[in-house]
Amino acid sequence: MPIKIPSTLPAYDVLTREGVSVMDEDQAARQDIRPLRIALLNLMPKKIQTENQFARLIGATPLQIELTLLRMSDHQTRNTAAEHMESFYRPVSEVWDEKFDGLIITGAPIEHLPFEDVDYYAELQRVMDWTQTNVQSTMAVCWGGMAMINHFHGVAKHMLEAKAFGCFRHRNLADASPYLNGFSDECVIPVSRWTEIRQAEVDAVPALKTLLGSEEVGPALIEDTAHRAVYVFNHFEYDRDTLKQEYDRDVAAGTPINVPVNYYTNDDPSLAPVNRWRSHAHLLYGNWIQEIYQSTPYDIGQIGA
Numbered sequence: 001m002p003i004k005i006p007s008t009l010p011a012y013d014v015l016t017r018e019g020v021s022v023m024d025e026d027q028a029a030r031q032d033i034r035p036l037r038i039a040l041l042n043l044m045p046k047k048i049q050t051e052n053q054f055a056r057l058i059g060a061t062p063l064q065i066e067l068t069l070l071r072m073s074d075h076q077t078r079n080t081a082a083e084h085m086e087s088f089y090r091p092v093s094e095v096w097d098e099k100f101d102g103l104i105i106t107g108a109p110i111e112h113l114p115f116e117d118v119d120y121y122a123e124l125q126r127v128m129d130w131t132q133t134n135v136q137s138t139m140a141v142c143w144g145g146m147a148m149i150n151h152f153h154g155v156a157k158h159m160l161e162a163k164a165f166g167c168f169r170h171r172n173l174a175d176a177s178p179y180l181n182g183f184s185d186e187c188v189i190p191v192s193r194w195t196e197i198r199q200a201e202v203d204a205v206p207a208l209k210t211l212l213g214s215e216e217v218g219p220a221l222i223e224d225t226a227h228r229a230v231y232v233f234n235h236f237e238y239d240r241d242t243l244k245q246e247y248d249r250d251v252a253a254g255t256p257i258n259v260p261v262n263y264y265t266n267d268d269p270s271l272a273p274v275n276r277w278r279s280h281a282h283l284l285y286g287n288w289i290q291e292i293y294q295s296t297p298y299d300i301g302q303i304g305a
Contacts (some may be wrong), residue, residue: 004035004066009088010048011055018056035064036101036292037300039135041092041127042069043108043144047080053237054104057285063293070095072120092127096134099303101296102163102289103135103164107142107235111157112193115147117198125151131229133304136296138229139288145222145231146197152227157195164191166243166261167276168234170214177211178291179223182283189234190243190278191217199235221284230288236281244273 005012038058044050053067058065071077073091105127108118115121128151131138140148146157167188172180189212194220202208211230212221222231235242241261247269250257265271297303 004064005055006088009051010084011052014052015056015059024278032235033270034298034300035066036289036296037066037068037099038102038104038289039095039100041103041105041144042071042089043106045077045080045109047077047084047089049239049242050106050237053239053242054106057237057281058289060282061286061289063289065289068095068100072123074123075120079126081242092123096130096140099134099300101136101300101303102292103131103138105138105140105144105148107144107193109142109143111146111193112159112192115150121147124156128152130217132227136228137288137292138227139232140229141232141237142193142235143195145233146195148229149197149208149222149224149231150203152224152229153208155197155201155205155208160194160196163194163257164196165246165258165261166218168214168217168261170212170234172211173213174209174211174223177209177223179221179284179287180211181287181290183280187212189220189236189280190237190238190263190277191234192238192243192246192260193233197222197236236277238277240273240275244269 005267040051040054041052055067069089070092071085071089073093077085110118124147128148128299150157165219168191169186170189172183172185174186175183189230199213199219202210202219202222207224207226209223210219211223213219220232220234224231243263245258247257259267259269263273265274
């Protein structure tokens, strides 16, 4: 089944060219099924790129997905045209009374700030509490995951001495988990962050279970059953050239940055990067959608009851 998005959203043409099944409102209305309502709270500055990345993954599942794009109510983006935001995004203040089968909270390039210094953090805390009554399952990514695990469990984020940057090998620590159906014993995941969550502090919280982890960059995927959430600290959703864009930007700006680990062919930035994570990315998001489908009530109004 396809993902339902407006035909005028840039992701519609991008995904169509890639062979991802998409449909517009008129096509969706002719199907006699209830689509899963998935919301994307997009905190990244490059909104359109992030929309494409997540829509690509959740649109590859065999279920009809209705994607809703959300933004923080009062925070104004400077990197995406106002017309795009006005046309396709809803402020979270408009959806407090609505129910969603799933919510993705993205990362944000504000890792250096204490959570309480982020201008929209109070509203984000309300969003995280709201998920407990209005969202069946939440996937919080990178900084979003760090914010949510801190909010519910007090697990801290810690600054790194150097940026964790590249493609790192992770071990499958829970191969019976439904989120890891089809996963190999090891997988490679893109990482781009200045902060970390420490495994010892996660282990001190009995409610949390680490599903994927790395000796080099720590836990990558944590399940929080009590809050119907999974926290993903690395970037399965990245395109082949996303790390390259970050590297080239820093080099051009004269910002000290290492060549991303295990990313370019022969670690040579003059050669093309290689995508080593695409299949596991589709597995993770497909498994998440499958878990939502199996657990969410047909009457969406019963979510959180």
